[in-house]
Amino acid sequence: MLELDLSADIQALRTTFDNIREVVDVDALRADVERLEQEAADPGLWGDQENAQKVTSALSHAKAQIKKVEGVGSRLDDLEVMVDLANEMEDEDAAEEARAELAALGTAVSDLEVQTLLDGEYDERAAVMTIRSGAGGDDATDFAEMLMRMYLRWAERHGYPVKVMDMSYAEGAGIKSATFEITAPYAYGVLSVEAGTHRLARISPFGSADKRQTSFAAVEVIPVMEEAKEVDIPENDIRVDVFRSSGPGGQSVNTTDSAVRLTHLPTGLVVSMQNEKSQIQNRAAAMRVLQTRLLLLQKEQEAAKKKELAGTITASWGDQMRSYFLYGQQLVKDLRTGHEVGNPATVFDGDLDGFINAGIRWRKRPSDD
Incomplete structure (x- = not known):
């Protein structure tokens, strides 16, 4: 009899994910999207190409961030359903699919968690690279x-x-x-x-x-x-x-x-x-x-x-x-x-x-x- 129990792993991911949602603040992102969409709809925006690019880039980033966070949340819900169905049908293939999705979600949550570490003074800015x-x-x-x-x-x-x-x-x-x-x-x-x-x-x-x-x-x-x-x-x-x-x-x-x-x-x-x-x-x-x-x-x-x-000089350059x-x-x-x-x-x-x-x-x- 198949007994697939991923509840502890899923709960651990949910706890981490809830903390990430709080830091990312999806509601604030939605407010940003609404504001940026109004700016992007202004016919005079493209009179300043540099500012227009900043607005459209920020809008795209905010939308992508919301989609990414909400997507992970939906996948966590779906995973619990996948586990229930696998147990109900005693389907080992479905169980393996659920295990693979758990691993994939672990990576997705980890990637989101990394983004919450970007809190430096200039971290949110664009970058100039010189090689x-x-x-x-x-x-x-x-x-x-x-x-x-x-x-x-x-x-x-x-x-x-x-x-x-x-x-x-x-x-x-x-x-x-x-x-x-x-x-x-x-x-x-x-x-x-x-x-x-x-x-x-x-x-x-x-x-x-x-x-x-x-x-x-x-x-x-x-x-x-x-x-x-x-x-x-x-x-x-x-x-x-x-x-x-x-x-x-x-x-x-x-x-x-x-x-x-x-x-x-x-x-x-x-x-x-x-x-x-x-x-x-x-x-x-x-x-x-x-x-x-x-x-x-x-x-x-x-x-x-x-x-x-x-008295703490570090020579690492x-x-x-x-x-x-x-x-x-x-x-x-x-x-x-x-x-x-x-x-x-x-x-x-x-x-x-x-x-x-x-x-x-x-x-x-x-x-x-």
């Missing part, structure tokens, strides 16, 4: 381009708009650097755990000796902040260089000097922009990113000073946080969380949620307090 090649020659620049494609594919999987702001191509393979903006609520909170040094180990496709090559790339993630305008940058502190945008192989894609490079002389920070049509637009975009980086630098310096006074092995065992492993995947191809194709969720949990671990 720079490091040591390793052609392998490093190729690796930098692989990482860029990985994050763009991740954004595509989630339906997040991406705007490439700057690209510097290498003379050989790949890119020296790339900067792009991912516009989605909580993009910064989610992607900030990706910041750090990434390492690639593989048999180099650029060498003739079939030797293993190790190369590095750095990933920087900053929030898009309106508050950046609070940073006052004197004109005398900035050097402005203009040049022509270029594509792979140095082929000119612009016939005017529309690209802009800003150098903040006191700190040495450099920001380049070339994706806009005019020099004025590129300068404005570059200034916004420079202001953001300066504001973050100020906050980092303040935090570092506080740690110094407290530049430490590699993830390794990608494309030879032998074929593995991608995060060195902070221990999360690993044995299929690098899927990771490079944008399947990053497992690493990101593990990173968010790692960041909130009790030892950080």
Whole structure:
């Protein structure tokens, strides 16, 4: 006689799910949707493209969040019915289906729980990512381009708009650097755990000796902040260089000097922009990113000073946080969380949620307090 009892497991999921619903506040989300729909219906909204994109993105995110939470709640109700039917019909196939749904719901609830951990000061903002090649020659620049494609594919999987702001191509393979903006609520909170040094180990496709090559790339993630305008940058502190945008192989894609490079002389920070049509637009975009980086630098310096006074300095900048092995065992492993995947191809194709969720949990671990 079949006696399938999943009541304890289902109740544990319900308890966690109820806590998540309270934090997410679906009623508040519905109110947001109503307000945003009214804004989106305003015929004058698209007169400001940037604001229109923010409104539509926030509306899409709120609707998706409501659908996700309500969907999990409905599935929990359905699971209890599945268990009752399996027992009533003494159907082992139905029982197996119920067990599989329990496991799937465990993952869904866990993913929702991770989202409740995004409570940092800037977590809800869009993100600007910069990838720079490091040591390793052609392998490093190729690796930098692989990482860029990985994050763009991740954004595509989630339906997040991406705007490439700057690209510097290498003379050989790949890119020296790339900067792009991912516009989605909580993009910064989610992607900030990706910041750090990434390492690639593989048999180099650029060498003739079939030797293993190790190369590095750095990933920087900053929030898009309106508050950046609070940073006052004197004109005398900035050097402005203009040049022509270029594509792979140095082929000119612009016939005017529309690209802009800003150098903040006191700190040495450099920001380049070339994706806009005019020099004025590129300068404005570059200034916004420079202001953001300066504001973050100020906050980092303040935090570092506080740690110094407290005697708790942690020198962690530049430490590699993830390794990608494309030879032998074929593995991608995060060195902070221990999360690993044995299929690098899927990771490079944008399947990053497992690493990101593990990173968010790692960041909130009790030892950080």
